[in-house]
Amino acid sequence: DDELIVHTNRQEKVPTEEDEEFEREFSRMMTESMESRKYERKPAMLDVAIPMYLKGSDKVSDFLDGNVAFTLLTKKGRKTMEVPSDSALAVNTRSKQEAEREE
Amino acid sequence: EHACRYCGIHAVNSVARCVTCNKWFCNSRGNTSGSHIINHLVRAKHREVALHPDSPLGETTLECYSCGCKNVFLLGFIPAKSDTVVVLLCRQPCAAMPSSKDMNWDTSQWLPLIDDRCFLPWLVKVPSEQEQLRARQITAHQINKLEELWKDNTEATLEDLEKPGIDDEPQPVLLRYDDAYQYQNIFGPLVKMEADYDKKLKESQTQDDIVVRWDIGLNQKRIAWFYLPKLESGEVRLAIGDELRLRYRGELRQSWEDVGHVIKIPNNVSDEVGLELRRNDNTPVDCTHNFSVDFVWKSTSFDRMQAAMKTFAVDETSVSGFIYHKLLGHEVEPQVLRTVMPKRFSAPNLPELNHSQVYAVKSVLQKNLSLIQGPPGTGKTVTSATIVYHLAKINSGQVLVCAPSNVAVDQLTEKIHATGLKVVRLTAKSREALDSPVSFLTLHEQVYNNDTHVELQKLIQLKTEQGELSSSDEKKYKTLKRACEREILQTADVILCTCVGAGDPRLSKFKFRTVLIDEATQATEPECMIPLVLGCKQAVLVGDHQQLGPVIMNKKAARAGLCQSLFERLVILGIRPIRLQVQYRMHPCLSEFPSNMFYEGSLQNGVTTQDRLKKNVDFPWPAPETPMFFHSNLGQEEISSSGTSYLNRTEASNCEKVVTKFLKSGILPSQIGIITPYEGQRSYVVSYMQFNGPLKKDLYKEIEVASVDAFQGREKDYIILSCVRSNEHQGIGFLNDPRRLNVALTRARYGVVILGNPRVLSRHPLWHHLLVHYKDKDCLVEGPLNNLKVSMIAFRGPRRAYR
């Protein structure tokens, strides 16, 4: 495919009244969400086990087009999720794994 | 169809479904500052999201793996310590667990799903630039409209926005009106819009899962104490006297509900709400959990405004001809009253008046309609009280004195009482139980304490002892009470109540030809009409249109002009307010900027530098004679990691340091006030100080932290202003209002500390002026408190002309 170049007259965006208001509402949503959990009882422990077969799987080099495949545990089972290898999540996990291997 | 309801983008990996309303939205920002899905969630107040079945993760509802919480604003990924495994956890409480050694998960790496008001791009793909350009271009304005439409018709589309009728703005207010019918025809719908909005808002604010602590008040009534998280968002306001309905729907007993009125709202001491219940029987005091709270909407104040406007239109005796035409903006020959001037202008037991105050009193006494502008600290209340004193002495009949807020009415009551006049303070029934310094002047207390009606006294005593009366006694009691009330009101020189209170049925038979309204710039026009239409011939409005105006919740109504006070309109019509010109509050260096910026430089100082310098206070003011500084807080805001752009941790921490320094140098907590425009920052500062301050918790607890609006009309010795906004791309929101800035800057008597980002703030003309002012005085500083350095920061200057 040839790259399509579209000329637009989108200019540097000046925040409008609506933007500011949206942002305020967004902040409210955040606060309200946090506040609604303020009195939620803390679980004694984070009781989430990692299934054995996923443990220690030395698949650091699970690269797919510059992505790292992570396994997402959900209540409906596990799913594979591709995370860009330059994302904080991928970078941190990789460096930790490498550190561990050196031990 | 899974196409984005805003822009039509339908790639399966770029869209997500709102679980609440089943509509699909994409993760592109288009022309707005948040992605479409986030825009929708925020606008519609929906919180739960599912991914498309054909997307890489398949049909997945986003939820906390541990507790099942589905609120996406709380969810984030937690990685395993050593494996490429992640789970979704809620930020509170699940991810707030400290990460322990033997745990597989690293909770410190919690990564929110929403980053920069957009879902993480690898969870929901952001459509490419080209896809976005091909899609329907929708503006933030259209999004708002569409969401508004969905509230009535969930299937409405963007095309429906074009249909006539949808976009109808109400008829805006005018400067002049042909007659009182036209006046009513314009204000009536605005008041109704505001009422409808208020009703909808209140009634949608039910809060479940309330945990109640039971108590019994001194008056033997049941009191329920609980936390109301909804208040923190600032969406609903709760005031003392408001009604709430408390319901129990748990399984421990049969369902129960009762209405009560609020006797305490969250403050710096505790966030608890106190609700005094109406009934005492059958209260589920053995239960603590599974309660719900509804806001009970009352139409009283709106009904009274509508009634006042109707009276204004149909009843020729509601106001004098002069006032009638003046209020409508007609040209009328000025009338000079032939008043016999008092020999002394100051009133007994009130401070001596200065020249501009005397001038104000003099001219008020000679005119039928006057406006008095009282800039901060200029002795507005004393002037008002003195005016009322003279009006009561000169005119026959009683003077009605009102203000929009109870606080202001109480202050005036105290002052006017001091002059020796016979005053009665009329309060709403729901506020009768509240204690105030002027309780003994309230109508109900005066009835209670009267000793002339023996039979009524007996019944009152009986009622107190038994809790209730037989129905025949109750009937008798009511009749006697009414007669006693009327007698007390009739013999009073001055009757005081809120503007809305002037519509109380107990005053319906009264005529007041002399009316003074204080804080008149904080009342809406229809609100001001309530006291005026009781027969007004001479009106005095006191206020300051350079400070905050009335609060209107409905934006359409506000835009149409409901937020403009009568005082302001009369000023625009050419009635010159008499300005009080000597301020007695601020250190002269603190009044300089507000005087120049908001009062044409006309404010004079009634206090000297010496009066306002505290000796022995060891505080590092950069210029010792000038107790003020602007502390530059440049630190990048942590919006992306927490998603909470409304709070500014750097400023909160600096705020604590300033406070600690003040306290250490012997300043009392009650002398300090912290102003911040955001509710999020307010509660953050409160808890931050208590948990991180090196001094005793209680000291920090006593410091009042509140919004600008809450500080209007009040003062503190020292004020710290935390601006919060430090975002390059967004506006500065609340701070972009000159009147709010004026109020914030004029609360302090001895010193002001402003914490903010000069780079961001200087792009706004008004703040640019302020920063230049601080810089000129060598009061723009940076660095730690024990080593403040004059900041060399260059401002970029205003970006666009001030609106």
Ligand SMILES: [Zn+2]
């Ligand atoms: Zn929805």
Ligand SMILES: [Zn+2]
């Ligand atoms: Zn879209």
Ligand SMILES: [Zn+2]
């Ligand atoms: Zn959870």
